Amino acid sequence: MSESLRFHFNVDGSNFTTAGQASVQVKKNLRELGIPADVIRRVSIAMYEGEINMVIHAHGGEADVVVYEDRIEIILNDHGPGIPNIELAMKEGYSTAPDNIRSLGFGAGMGLPNMKRYTDKMDIETELGKGTKITMCVNF
């Protein structure tokens, strides 16, 4: 039995232009570990969407990526406003992002749906006014 490997990142909520740094770093780390390319792509895209969401909606947060023998777990934690209606937020095309974010090519209402599409399991815990915790899992 081997120990799991954990990468921890603080996601800066004040700078939209640096969003994605953690995902790019994770991609690099996983590549060095010899994780299959398709798994890396799914993990890094799901994580990037989560990072962007944290920057747009929650003033940043924390991201953890844990590498197990047979799966990778991504845990995103923020102290933002929470998600009032998860079912609605999961619908492709539904977005509450402001116009300045949309002009950058985000806010198309694809973030959470993409995260679900690219992972094998996604769990959302959210509390209004407290924050949101999203746990995703990619098997390999």
Next chain:
Amino acid sequence: MTVKELCEKTGFAAVCLPEPEREVSGCYCGDLLSWVMGRASSGQAWITIMSNINIVAVATLCDTAVIILSENVALEENVISTAEQRGVNIVSAPVPTFEAAKAIAGLV
């Protein structure tokens, strides 16, 4: 076909080519970054008018072979330097997305 050959055949201008020998295996057109991220495949040329720094992250994560900026969209210097650092090829096309896609349609 490599990115370098694609530039030579189309006349598209190289903005930065840290990996000129990268093979191009197809093409995807789109400007909504999340949409592109969900659909563009590894090795494709990605044609867009988006010019903010996030295109570099999207290209890195999707592993596209090259970003083609249609309509001669200009990039800020920090976007170019970040792309250089991360090995993301970027070229500039003087034509709209449809024309740029047509130009490479028979090549990749």
